[in-house]
Amino acid sequence: MNIIIKTTLILSTLAISTQAMAKVNIFACEPEWAALAKEIGGNHIKVKSATTGLQDPHHIQARPSLLARARRADMLVCTGAELEVGWLPILLQKTGNPKIQPGQPGYFMATRAVRLLDIPSKLDRSQGDVHAAGNPHIQTDPRRIAKVAKALSTRLSQIDPSHAADYAKNYNDFNQRWTKAMQGWQQQAKALRGKSIVVQHKSWVYLEDWLGLKEIATLELKPGVPATTSHLSKVMGLAKSQHASAIIYVAYQSPKSANWLASKSGVTAIKLPFTVSGTPKANDLFSLFDDTITRLTQVIK
Amino acid sequence: MKKIIAASLCLATITPAWAESTAELKQQIEQLKKDNAAQIQALESRIEAAENNAVSQPATSTTAKQNSFNPAISLILNGSYSSYSQNPDDYTLPGFALGTEAGLEKEGFSLGESEITLSANTDQHWRGQMTLSFADDSGETSTEVEEAYIETLGLDNGLTVRAGRFFSGVGYLNGKHAHAWNFNDAPLLYRGLFGNQIKQDGLRLNWALPTDQYIELGLEAGNGQNFPAGGSHGGLGDWAAFIKTGGDIGDSASWQLGLSHYQADNIDGRKATTHSFSGDSKMNGLDVVYKWSPNGNDTERSLVLQSEYFQRDENGTVTATGVGSSSIDTNQKGWYAEGIYKFKPHWRTGLRYDRLTSNNTGDNTATLQQVGLLDEGHDPHRSSAMLEWIPSEFSRIRLQVNHDNSTRDSDNQVILQYTQALGSHGAHQF
Numbered sequence: 001m002n003i004i005i006k007t008t009l010i011l012s013t014l015a016i017s018t019q020a021m022a023k024v025n026i027f028a029c030e031p032e033w034a035a036l037a038k039e040i041g042g043n044h045i046k047v048k049s050a051t052t053g054l055q056d057p058h059h060i061q062a063r064p065s066l067l068a069r070a071r072r073a074d075m076l077v078c079t080g081a082e083l084e085v086g087w088l089p090i091l092l093q094k095t096g097n098p099k100i101q102p103g104q105p106g107y108f109m110a111t112r113a114v115r116l117l118d119i120p121s122k123l124d125r126s127q128g129d130v131h132a133a134g135n136p137h138i139q140t141d142p143r144r145i146a147k148v149a150k151a152l153s154t155r156l157s158q159i160d161p162s163h164a165a166d167y168a169k170n171y172n173d174f175n176q177r178w179t180k181a182m183q184g185w186q187q188q189a190k191a192l193r194g195k196s197i198v199v200q201h202k203s204w205v206y207l208e209d210w211l212g213l214k215e216i217a218t219l220e221l222k223p224g225v226p227a228t229t230s231h232l233s234k235v236m237g238l239a240k241s242q243h244a245s246a247i248i249y250v251a252y253q254s255p256k257s258a259n260w261l262a263s264k265s266g267v268t269a270i271k272l273p274f275t276v277s278g279t280p281k282a283n284d285l286f287s288l289f290d291d292t293i294t295r296l297t298q299v300i301k
Numbered sequence: 302m303k304k305i306i307a308a309s310l311c312l313a314t315i316t317p318a319w320a321e322s323t324a325e326l327k328q329q330i331e332q333l334k335k336d337n338a339a340q341i342q343a344l345e346s347r348i349e350a351a352e353n354n355a356v357s358q359p360a361t362s363t364t365a366k367q368n369s370f371n372p373a374i375s376l377i378l379n380g381s382y383s384s385y386s387q388n389p390d391d392y393t394l395p396g397f398a399l400g401t402e403a404g405l406e407k408e409g410f411s412l413g414e415s416e417i418t419l420s421a422n423t424d425q426h427w428r429g430q431m432t433l434s435f436a437d438d439s440g441e442t443s444t445e446v447e448e449a450y451i452e453t454l455g456l457d458n459g460l461t462v463r464a465g466r467f468f469s470g471v472g473y474l475n476g477k478h479a480h481a482w483n484f485n486d487a488p489l490l491y492r493g494l495f496g497n498q499i500k501q502d503g504l505r506l507n508w509a510l511p512t513d514q515y516i517e518l519g520l521e522a523g524n525g526q527n528f529p530a531g532g533s534h535g536g537l538g539d540w541a542a543f544i545k546t547g548g549d550i551g552d553s554a555s556w557q558l559g560l561s562h563y564q565a566d567n568i569d570g571r572k573a574t575t576h577s578f579s580g581d582s583k584m585n586g587l588d589v590v591y592k593w594s595p596n597g598n599d600t601e602r603s604l605v606l607q608s609e610y611f612q613r614d615e616n617g618t619v620t621a622t623g624v625g626s627s628s629i630d631t632n633q634k635g636w637y638a639e640g641i642y643k644f645k646p647h648w649r650t651g652l653r654y655d656r657l658t659s660n661n662t663g664d665n666t667a668t669l670q671q672v673g674l675l676d677e678g679h680d681p682h683r684s685s686a687m688l689e690w691i692p693s694e695f696s697r698i699r700l701q702v703n704h705d706n707s708t709r710d711s712d713n714q715v716i717l718q719y720t721q722a723l724g725s726h727g728a729h730q731f
Contacts, residue, residue: 052552054596061729063555063592064547068515071459086694086729093428094517095509098455114356125695143356209355224693226646252598254646 024160027070027100029078029088030057031276032139033110033148035285037077039174040153044163047077053278054252058083058129062090071095073106075159077152080109081116081136105158111136113151114144117205128222139275141206142182142289149174181286185293186211195300196242198235198267200249200258203274207292216242219249219257227257239265245300246270251278268299372421372429373725377480379413380719381406387712394489394707396659396676397633398573400496400528406486406716412437413718414479416447420725427451432478447478447500459509469499470507470519471541471561472609473588477730483605483641485701485718489655489683490635494584494613496528499563501541519543529563529582529613531571539565547590547731552597557731559588561611568617576672580617580629586610592731594643601646608638619663621672627665629674634658647692653685681707696721 026047028034034049041047050066051057057079070076070091078084092101099106116134123132138144153171157164193212197204200219208215217235219227227235238244239261247269249258255271262269272292273282279295282288383389389405406413412435420430431449435442450465470476474491475498487497503523510516523530525538532538541564547557564583571578587610594603612634620626639653659676663669670677687701696719703714 052597054552055598056600059600059729060597061592061731063549063731064515064545064557065549065555067509067517068513068548071509071515072511082726085726090728090730092455093452094461094507096453096456096459096461096507098457101455115354125693129693141356143352147356252596252600254601 024156025072025074027073027076029076029084030139031278032145032285032288033077033079035276035288036145036149036152039285040149040167040170041156042166042170044160044166045156053273053275053282056252058086060087062087062094066091067094070100071097073097073100075106075108075155076100077108077110079111079136079138081111081133082131083111083136105155108152108155110148110151111138113148114138117209118202128220129224135202135205137203137274138206140204140292141210142178142185142285143210144206145285146175146178146182149178177286181289185289188297189293192296192300195245197300198239198244198247198261200247200253203250204248204272211296216244219247219261232257232261236261236265239267246296248272250274270295270299272296370421372419375418375420375725375727376723377416377418377478378719378721378723379415379480380411381413381485382410382717383408384715385712386714387710392707393673394493394657394681395673395679396661397493397657397681398571398576398578398672398674399492401572401574402528403487403492403495403497404574405714407437412442416478416480418448422454423451426454428454459511461507461509463505463507464503466500466502467505469501469521469523469541469563470505470543470545471499471563471584472586472611473557473559473590473607474609475499480720480722481730483639483651484653484685484687485699485716486703488609488635488637488653489657489681489707490609490611490637493635493657493681494529494611494633499529499541500527501539502526503538515545515547517545519545525565525568528571528573529584530565530568531578532567532569534567534569539563553595554591554593554597555731556592557588557590559586561586561588573672576619576621576624576674578615578617578619578629580615582613582615582617584611584613586612590731599643601643603643605641605651606639608636610634610636619668619672619674621668624671625665625668627663627668629661629663629669631661631674632659633661647690649689649691651687651689653683653687655681655683655685657681677709679706679709683707694727695723 024041024045026037026045028037028047028049030051031049031053034047037045037047048069051060078088101107118135120130123130149171153167156167189211194214196214196216198217198219199215202218202223217238219235221227221231244267247258247261247267249255249269249271251271251273255269258269272295273279273288276282276284276288279291281291383406385408389408392405414434414436416432416434418430418432422428429451432447434445434447446466448467450463450467452463453461468476474482475495491497501521501523503521505519505521508518521541522537523539525534530539541562543559543561545557545559549555562585566581568582569579590607592605615629615631617629618626619629635657637653637655639651641649641651643649658680661669661674669675683703683705685701685703687699689697689699691697699718701716705712705714
């Protein structure tokens with residue numbers, strides 16, 4: 001009898017402690033949101049990103065390892081705005097995980113927390129790979145990341161109310177460090193204001209919005225549509241006449257057209273990390289912007 | 302001296318006035334500073350608010366339209382031009398029964414199979430999907446319900462239930478629509494054993510296990526009216542079970558392995574092009590897929606290797622009008638292997654090899670021979686090559702060449718095909 005009571009007690013304490021130890025299992029679609037989840041969630045969560053900084057998050061497939069992870073996830077932290085439209089719906093359908101279905105607290109889309117730019121007035125695929133909700137690449141603007149951080153801390157508290165105080169504390173701590181870091185980056189990037197740049201793909205509208213960079217042309221003919229020779233020579237003309245300061249491309253994109261234009265026009269091509277793990281130095285959100293601003297200011301003076 | 306004193310006196314009288322105005326000025330300056338500070342602060346907070354506004358999500362005013370709840374529509378337009386050195390109407394696979402849908406595309410220009418898919422969530426529990434396909438059957442356009450099913454939404458514990466008509470989950474290619482295949486035509490194994498593609502009218506239960514390793518179990522029960530089953534059944538006509546597992550190898554590669562079993566007992570008069578079959582049929586198969594791209598980024602280069610093997614045992618009776626009947630005991634096997642390489646953005650090329658073998662016996666060899674169920678000492682095989690131009694996610698043009706030895710008379714086939722996807726965004730299935 002005694003043994004039974006003891007065992008029950010031990011088992012119930014074990015059950016309670018495992019419950020207390022259970023971490024919120026987060027499925028992040030992109031590395032920047034995995035990094036942000038770590039900042040806000042601290043040690044109450046575990047997170048893994050579905051993509052790396054060297055992959056285009058629009059083009060991956062719903063592969064078996066992702067199905068297994070989505071099956072066990074308590075929460076999705078993704079970009080939304082159709083960036084993951086090719087594979088995320090399949091993961092939701094095939095795993096049938098009720099916690100992460102649209103409309104549930106576990107379905108967190110970062111673009112819902114910020115104002116989007118480039119919302120097309122007309123939806124027509126002859127215009128290339130257009131996103132109806134607007135440009136999804138919001139992680140290049142730290143002000144928008146701050147907004148997402150706030151929304152994420154609120155959402156985490158909703159999913160895991162027992163640690164709500166910690167999430168609020170982590171957010172405040174992050175926000176303070178982030179605001180200070182942002183001031184530093186803005187100071188460092190003062191010289192970039194008003195400078196003209198050529199970009200590979202429309203990946204940088206939010207960075208331009210933040211730093212006051214002026215995009216004069218894209219190397220792609222239309223979003224997702226490769227450049228033609230005549231288009232490239234037009235861009236070269238623009239780069240010269242409008243005194244472009246740099247050509248910018250994402251780590252996962254081919255540098256071919258950017259390098260071609262650089263060699264023809266004398267304008268330097270810069271590879272930027274775009275997200276955490278895009279370059280070796282971009283280890284977290286802070287070093288992502290340290291590296292981005294450093295790479296930009298080394299060329300644009 | 303007097304003058305100086307007078308002047309000093311004058312100054313002295315002036316001084317208070319001057320001093321007074323300085324104080325006033327100072328005060329005014331202070332006031333200005335104060336005002337400015339307030340103004341500067343006001344401006345600063347306005348800038349902050351504007352910045353905030355610039356990055357914050359505006360309160361969205363969504364106006365509900367009449368068509369807001371319409372299903373997502375995806376239209377697949379598919380057409381081809383085919384050229385054969387043999388007459389496609391004479392096409393056979395010795396040792397295998399060709400289902401009524403299995404055969405060659407007609408020669409010359411052909412509409413192929415164009416299809417339209419509608420899908421939406423029904424309510425909080427279900428989603429529904431239907432695919433209608435349009436094909437040309439000797440000059441007449443036929444419409445077919447390719448798939449029409451409902452499926453549970455977030456049933457929990459990794460369970461999904463599907464009911465209606467759907468492509469069976471056995472094998473790797475079978476569950477995918479033909480326009481998502483890497484070649485224009487079905488592998489010989491699909492043609493010979495599946496009647497091109499196994500369709501179920503029934504129920505499916507899927508269970509994704511809560512393991513780190515992806516493991517999915519599937520169980521299907523059907524009414525057994527579609528090839529390789531046939532005839533009508535009051536209850537269970539055919540059933541299938543499969544298990545799939547897979548994972549990643551680093552960031553660059555991933556794989557999937559599947560095992561399948563399909564069984565139909567008491568098939569009653571299954572129609573094939575030359576005869577009808579009654580009896581039992583069962584199949585076992587293995588499928589494996591490996592995908593690679595540098596750092597897992599397939600926009601520049603990628604490699605897909607896939608292979609499937611199936612083996613089928615059938616026992617029963619073959620009947621052909623005007624020919625007679627025979628008992629039959631089959632041992633039919635087939636496999637294919639294909640490799641697809643994306644060598645630059647928007648361009649892919651691939652090779653495929655198919656082979657079938659059979660060893661069928663029965664009490665009336667003459668009948669079996671006449672209906673084409675004896676291998677006549679020949680293993681059907683085929684080699685194919687293709688080149689694709691994929692200008693966007695939504696369109697593809699493919700040139701395919703087959704050296705087809707389905708029979709002893711080899712056939713050289715050239716197929717030029719377009720496929721376009723209009724409407725809702727396609728799915729990136731593994």
